[in-house]
Amino acid sequence: MLLRLALSIKDKKLEAQIEKKLDEISDLQIRKFGRGNGVWQSMVRSCADIFLISDAIIPKPVESGLAVLNNLPEKPMTIVINAKDSSEDQAQLLAAGADAVLYSGISIVSLIEAMETILESRRQFNLMDRYDRKGRLKPSLNDFVSDSHQMQIFMEEVHQVVTSNSTLLILGETGVGKEHLARAIHAEGPRSNGPFIAVNTAGLPEQLLETELFGHEQGAFTGAIRARRGAFELAHGGTIFLDEIGDMPLHLQTKLLRVLQDYEIVTIGGEEPVWVDVRVIAATNKDLEMEIEQGRFRRDLFYRISVVSMTIPSLCRRREDIPALIRNFISYYRKRIGREVAGISDEAVSLMSRYDWPGNVRELMNVIERAMLLCRGHIITSENLPEGILNAGAGKISLLKSISANRNEFIEPYKIDESDFKTNCCEESSIKKEQFLSSQERADKNYLADNKSPMPENFLVDCSSWESKTLPEVTTDVLMQVEKRYINMVLKKSCGRVGKAAEMAGIHQRGLFNKMKQFGIRKEDFKN
Ligand SMILES: Nc1ncnc2c1ncn2[C@@H]1O[C@H](COP(=O)(O)OP(=O)(O)OP(=O)(O)O)[C@@H](O)[C@H]1O
Known part of the structure; x- marks a missing residue:
């Protein structure tokens, strides 16, 4: 500073x-x-x-x-x-x-x-x-669990840039830990004795953001009763983190570019440029190339900030990391909220390993915190997980339950073989939805598309693809088909009234909605 x-x-x-x-x-x-x-x-x-x-x-x-x-x-x-x-x-x-x-x-x-x-x-x-x-936990590079190949490669790159002074652009979906990584790089780099100043460039109106970044002099504009320092000045000797840089207004992008050329700032209403010694780390979940094409982001600024650019893989592309992250968060919240939770059941871990985590690590963290608060015993079980996660693995978990129950390890703390749960990443699974439908699924889909009504009740399980599948995979497929057929049946009976259908099925209405979404079933197709 x-x-x-x-x-x-x-x-x-x-x-x-x-x-x-x-x-x-x-x-x-x-x-x-x-x-x-x-x-x-x-x-x-x-x-x-x-x-x-x-x-x-x-x-x-x-x-x-x-x-x-x-x-x-x-x-x-x-x-x-x-x-x-x-x-x-x-x-x-x-x-x-x-x-x-x-x-x-x-x-x-x-x-x-x-x-x-x-x-x-x-x-x-x-x-x-x-x-x-x-007074919060100091982020560390060790937090970035790298059991997965993607994360191992990523962390190798990270270690190479920690000690450098160059501008860094961190990309990745929301909640993957871009700010957490920026803080860890700062904390473990040569600037750790200096300040880390984070500015969310998306959250503020343009004038306020300009003040936030560069500061202003007393009387610089109406209401500027006192002078105020900007983030660049506060970050002197340390790191400035420009979050959501893809949302920065164009006028400020021009000003930022000038700052990044000679590291001199001029406060609003000020005259004398002031030299600042800062490392700039920027982050965004936007596709900057696309933003440039659309004229919303300056190409020259992009070149300037992306001297080193790295993308944190989304959680669904590195599912192998999920069990270790779960463990880390359990021990973190154990201290933080003071709950004597010793571990998590295999079933809960496997469900979480299958879920797609659109909110990434942030969502995982929240799920663990919630589960620890709800957990009555010493072990988090699937009952403590939100419905979205339960539904995502609904078909698969029935099988797991039976396997685990046989092995009598259902409520023991986590010790599952992670390789069991190396499932497709979310992108692959969405491709699968389109490209790898079983012939029965295709038939069901075509039937619905043609008839706009539920499939016939005498539909049979397609077993033509069984030879290329494992028993768990087949069981999962069959269970999903049965669920789908059952939901079609109750919706048909209730003429598309979801509340009534849920009552008949003995599940919560929200749960039924989630399953309908999962299977692409629309209540409108069942209305008379
Ligand atoms: N590897 C990790 N270990 C521990 N906590 C993490 C990790 N990654 C992220 N977090 C935590 O998850 C939450 C979200 O992380 P962060 O804010 O860094 O994500 P982000 O990618 O910057 O999100 P956004 O794009 O929405 O700003 C924070 O509470 C952060 O501390």
């Missing part, structure tokens, strides 16, 4: 000397306010970390003047340069709230030494303030 120092010393010569010396400190930004009318008001609103001021600048009574500074939200430090070498004056100023009082007659070397100590203590204050307030 850049430290802001507001400077106003009565003795011009001394001020020039101090400025010259302090100017060499790379994380310090000096703002001179002069000595005329209105100086005090401007200084108070300058959002400074440190005030270095002559006693003569402080409005009388001194106690009230210093109290104004001490009550500012940024809790600045105040160093008063006193014209008299008087211990009485010094004591009075300290009692009034000054953090340090220095006699203007001391050598410039001693004065700068004192300032350096004060600056260091301010750096520490900023650091502690940041970590204390957030």
Whole structure:
């Protein structure tokens, strides 16, 4: 973070000397306010970390003047340069709230030494303030479980860029952990002692976003009563994370491009460019190539931010990672919510391994938290999972239940063979829906398409493809066909009234809706 120092010393010569010396400190930004009318008001609103001021600048009574500074939200430090070498004056100023009082007659070397100590203590204050307030788990690269081949390759790439300073573009679906990864890269890289500042570029109106990124001066626009620092300034010495960069307005993209060319920012209403030392990590779940084609994203900015670009694989493309992620989240929430949950049943893990996780790791995390809150015993079971997950694996789980029940391992903590659950990724499964329908499924589909009514009740299970399948696969297929046929039957009987059909089926209406969605069954096809 850049430290802001507001400077106003009565003795011009001394001020020039101090400025010259302090100017060499790379994380310090000096703002001179002069000595005329209105100086005090401007200084108070300058959002400074440190005030270095002559006693003569402080409005009388001194106690009230210093109290104004001490009550500012940024809790600045105040160093008063006193014209008299008087211990009485010094004591009075300290009692009034000054953090340090220095006699203007001391050598410039001693004065700068004192300032350096004060600056260091301010750096520490900023650091502690940041970590204390957030107090959250520090993300680590170890969080990115890589049991899957995709993730192993991905993490190899990540390790290569951790120590570099280059701009990084992280791509991936929502909830895959783009921000988590950016935080982990920052935490494990050479900038870990500096700040990590995240800005969501999609969440704010354009003017607010501009202020958020670059800061503004007092009076820069109506309502700018005080100056405000931007994220680039706050991120000095560390990393700025620009989330949802694909949604950034074009005008700000132009401004951002300029910043990325020379790393100089100009606050809104400001004149002097300020150099910032930041690593930029950007992220988006948008297809930037497409955005460029549609004229919504600047190609030159894309080249600038994608010096290194990496895509976090979605969870459904790396199902082998799911069991280990589940374990990690159980131990995380065990500490966080204080529930004595020891593990998870095989059945629950297998159901979760089959689900497509459109919300990715974020969704998985939420499901585990919810399950731990609902769990009555020491083991999470399928009963603690949301309906969407149960329905996604409905056909398959019946089989698993019977296998597991036979092996008497149904409610034991997780120790399932993960290779059992290496299923298709969601893209493949959606292709399968279209391309790999069994002849019976195709017949059912055609029948529905032609007749817009339920399939005949005497439909038979197609066994022509059994030879190429395992018993679990066949059982799953058959169960799904039976379910489908049953749902068609109850919907036919209820003339497409889902509530009535659910009652007949003895399941919840929402559950029936989910299954209808899964099988592509429409209630309209059953209305008279
Ligand atoms: N590998 C992981 N280990 C632990 N927690 C993770 C992991 N990946 C993601 N998370 C957690 O999941 C949640 C979502 O992650 P994050 O916000 O980083 O995703 P994102 O890809 O940036 O999402 P979005 O595109 O919606 O902004 C966060 O609470 C994050 O801490």
